[in-house]
Amino acid sequence: MTIRTRFAPSPTGMLHIGGVRTALFSWLYARRAHGVFILRVEDTDRERSTEEATQVILDGMRWLGLDADEGPFYQSRRMDRYREVITQFLQAGHAYRCYCTKEELEAMRAEQLAAKQKPRYDGTCRHRNEPRAGVDPVIRFRNPSEGAVIVEDAIHGRVAFANSELDDLIIARSDGSPTYNFCVVVDDMDMRVTHVIRGDDHLNNTPRQINMLKALGAPPPMYAHVPMILGADGAKLSKRHGAVSVLQYREEGYLPEALLNYLVRLGWSHGDQEIFSMQEMIDLFDIEDVNKSASAFNPDKLLWLNQQHIMRSTPEHLAVHLKPQLAALGVTVSDDAKLAAVAGAQQERAKTLKEMAQNSVFFFREPQGYDEKAAKKNLTPDSGATLEALHAKLSGITEWTAAAAHEAVNEVASQLGVGMGKVAQPLRVAVSGTSVSPPIDVTLEVLGREAVLSRIERALEYVRAL
Template sequence: ADYDAIIEQMIARGQAYYCWCTPEELEAMREEQKRLGLPQRYNGKYRDGGEPVPGGTPAVRFKNPLEGSVSWHDKVRGVVTVNNSELDDWVIRRSDGAPTYNFCVVVDDAAAKVSLVIRGEDHVSNTPKQINLYRALGYDVPEFAHVPMILGDDGKRLSKRHGATNVLDYRREGYLPPAILNYLVRLGWAHGDQEIFSIDEMLQFFRIDDVHSAASTFNTEKLRWLNQHYIKESTPQALLPQLLPHFAALGVTADEATVLRAIPHYQERAKTLKEMAEHMAWIFVAPTAFPADAAKKAFKGGETAHLLQDLQTRIAALADVNAETLHDA
């Protein structure tokens, strides 16, 4: 979109204006308002015109309505109303020539014919500004749904300090795509008491209007439980191509045919594919000598050592070593 052309048209129509205030003036304005206990916002100094500052470069501000209010029916939060007197004439183009986020998102969404904006509740304060801009530009105002924040186990907003926050990070940790989708769709939404959803069921039952407005807590243990369910329900053939990269990450060269045979023996226990690869890696790694001192400590009493010596004798006596003869031994 040609943001500058749109802004110049708005200035010509009296919907926007040049603001020559310096950063120092704006800071002094905020400090004075703070001292007087007033809301900190632009005071409209250049709203009705004013002399340009020699050598200065102006920002451009949107001329927000002074009266009335902005209301919308949020699909998550219900009816939200904000008085225009609570808003100020916000910047749509900075003095360096860069258009601002709130301006660009309106122009871009209108050009893309976006009919529903779904975003975090931290954007609620942007919505009345954007609705006024939609109307000033003659655009259709889309519907809005502001979903609640996701909290970590400590009740604080989910962030990198809680661990992985990128979906690809969870893939690398060995979580299956259906498990991730199933868990995410249940954050702040429910369909009765049902916990497990196929993708077809998600498409059938999910409605943005049914999302709760209260914040959701990200429970890693529940995600692991869901992932274990999907691992159990998957076939070894389906798990194989997703499991092999985890052996490579461990530096283990794994034989596909052997992995395929081993998967059923680990499906019941592993909660992630990464865990499964770690538990299965011993199959492909040559045994190392056990330190004598550690062996004496571990095999205290002699009974364990006796059993191992007996097992060694039985294996050595086998004419053919395979799964069946080892089991019989």
């Protein structure tokens, strides 16, 4: 059997990290088994579904690298298929038209609550054969009234639901549009889904969906209902806990693999290991090892993991994600080799790519001015002689490398009889505009001869004007 999993978000809101974790678990399970991962956009709610939310789903999955083998499929484009199955259900007696009005249903509910009963549809129209004038009927699935549905959940274990507790679900509204729970069943059958991994808020939908699959003669998939993610305060994760959309993490400078590493560890573990590559996640993850209790989201832990992934990444990989961060600051980079060199120089010093970009602008654009505190301390009338000596020594370098630059700065320090810092700091402020940068020799090599000499000349003009 080929394992086939699916991620089926609804574009009625932004793709958030709870959804991303579900997508990740489904993707990893399929990848480990050399199976098929399907992306399905459940956009039957036309009033609440938006193009923006759909695009965030597609962009987010692309950024995360959670590539689909099939899809994206859109439920809104499968309406003919749903109508076909509804007709099939009606003809086979698995569904019926319900003519109860909204007012009658509300009265039924109020009566049941007053009698301390669970509110549910009482089957009034189960045996009605005649239409009711002036009422557009809904269509309900005729749920079995006896027996039980046993869900063998990969995370929660064996869960039993008595059919007597399940009322007859509406599968088509009065305007003919199919409902979510029905569309899911048809899609999972048609797409031959073998494993449904989703949030545990869907667990109560499962028995009804299994009953509909049985009515269609289709084998139910294996289910795994993933516990929710809580905020640090123990409440359900929401907007007030942080990012609304997964793409906000991209904007904030997180690496996709760091976010996925963090999410895979929410409810799953492999010994004490904290840092995982994507391949390690694929090799080690098993849905049956996921904890059944909820996990708390910790932004500080995510930030730490991001820093670890930045430090362990290749400069070339970092450069791909650094480029849009620099573009957001108005810096267009055409030299990919230089960009990788900058990323390599900065990767030990940044917790996010956004921070890295902010600290790297000077590599691509001459600073408009100097940091006031840094200039006051390092660009003084006394530093003029140091800068002149540096300009002369650096101008004489034949092969511009970090090693040659280091030797030149060292020779100027010896020549002036001062420590290395007394020479390096004025030089650092001159070329970067601040007192903080990667090691000065690396900074000079990446900047290049022309930029370095030009910026020293500018700093000399600044000093002479004091």
